[in-house]
Structures are given as C-alpha cells and as structure tokens.
Amino acid sequence: MKLTFKKLDPKAVIPSRATRFSAGLDICACLDAPVTLMPGDISMIPTGLTAETDQDDVALLIYPRSGLSTKFGIALANCVGVVDSDYRGAWFIPLINNGRDPFTVENGMRIAQLIPTQVLFPDIEVSDSLSDTERGSGGFGSSGI
Numbered sequence: 001m002k003l004t005f006k007k008l009d010p011k012a013v014i015p016s017r018a019t020r021f022s023a024g025l026d027i028c029a030c031l032d033a034p035v036t037l038m039p040g041d042i043s044m045i046p047t048g049l050t051a052e053t054d055q056d057d058v059a060l061l062i063y064p065r066s067g068l069s070t071k072f073g074i075a076l077a078n079c080v081g082v083v084d085s086d087y088r089g090a091w092f093i094p095l096i097n098n099g100r101d102p103f104t105v106e107n108g109m110r111i112a113q114l115i116p117t118q119v120l121f122p123d124i125e126v127s128d129s130l131s132d133t134e135r136g137s138g139g140f141g142s143s144g145i
Contacts, residue, residue, distance in 0.1 A: 002054040003116060008090050011107060012048030015114050024063060024113030027093060031107040037097035042077045044092040045105055056085050059119045062093065062112050073099025076112060085119075 005014050015025035029035075030048030037043055051060065062081030068074040077094035093112045097103050105111060135143065 001058060001116065003051060003060075004054075005049055005051045007048060008050060009046070009048030013108055014049075018110075022113075024115045026065070026110040027062065027091075027112040027114055029093070029105050029107060029109045029111050031105065034104050034106050036102050036104045037074070037095060038102050039073075039097050039100055042094060042096045043105075045095050045111055047091040047093060049091050050088055051083070051091075052088065053085055053116065057119050057121065058085055058116050059083065061115050061117050062091075063115060065110060065113055068111070072101075072103050073097060074103055074111075081112070 007014070009030050012030045013028035015027050017025055027047055027049075029045050031046065035043055035045060053060070060083035062076065062083065064075040075096055075098055077096040081093070083091065095105065095111060
C-alpha cells in the first residue's frame with residue numbers, strides 16, 4: 001500500500017513514525033499561533049495536510065497519542081477519527097482537554113497518530129431472524145468478569 005500526502009500549508013509536517021516499529025505515524029499541528037485549550041475545551045487543530053491511498057479498501061484511522069492523554073488529559077473529541085479513502089479535504093484534529101490544567105498546542109507539536117487499516121465492505125441483508133448462539137442476547141457482563 002502506498003500513502004501519498006499533500007501539503008496544504010508549507011508549515012505542515014509529513015506524518016512519520018517515532019521509531020522503526022511504531023504502529024502509528026505521528027500527526028503534527030500546523031498553526032500560525034499557539035492554541036490554548038482550557039479544561040473542557042474542544043478545538044479543531046489544523047494539520048495542513050490531505051492524503052490518498054492507492055487502495056479503496058483502506059481507511060486512515062486517527063487515534064490520540066497515549067502520552068498526551070495520560071499525562072495531560074488531551075484526547076480526540078471523537079475518540080477515533082476516520083479518513084475515508086475517497087476524502088481529499090484538509091485534515092483537522094478535534095482535540096479535547098479532559099485534564100485539570102490549560103494545555104497549549106504549538107506549531108509542529110505531535111498531537112495524534114495515524115494507522116492505515118483495511119476495511120471490509122459487506123453486502124447488507126435484512127432478516128427477521130438471526131442464528132442462535134450459546135450467548136444469545138446476553139448483554140454487558142453476561143459472560144462474566
């Protein structure tokens with residue numbers, strides 16, 4: 001699979017892996033001025049990028065960075081971002097400050113990570129019944145702790 005990035009802003013940083021076997025490619029903020037998130041704030045942080053894959057069955061999933069989440073409470077407001085294979089618009093990262101202190105995002109700061117993921121496109125069918133299983137309709141906690 002090939003992933004091709006296009007810079008929409010000259011300050012944009014092409015995502016890369018922090019280490020050779022990092023699962024995610026780090027996505028950086030592309031800002032003209034720092035953005036301070038107060039506790040509870042959500043802000044759409046521009047990346048200055050767009051991208052395309054050479055496969056239609058790949059989605060680009062965007063996850064929070066664990067260090068920002070655990071140390072500062074900075075996460076993605078939508079939990080996981082999804083960039084569909086046919087989307088060519090600018091990327092923005094919706095950051096939320098779940099922490100207790102203000103947090104400032106600077107230009108070039110690594111704010112999220114990108115993991116390309118293969119997607120299945122199932123045929124959709126509607127039925128009045130589904131097959132029986134041992135679990136059946138047992139919900140949350142029904143299989144034990």
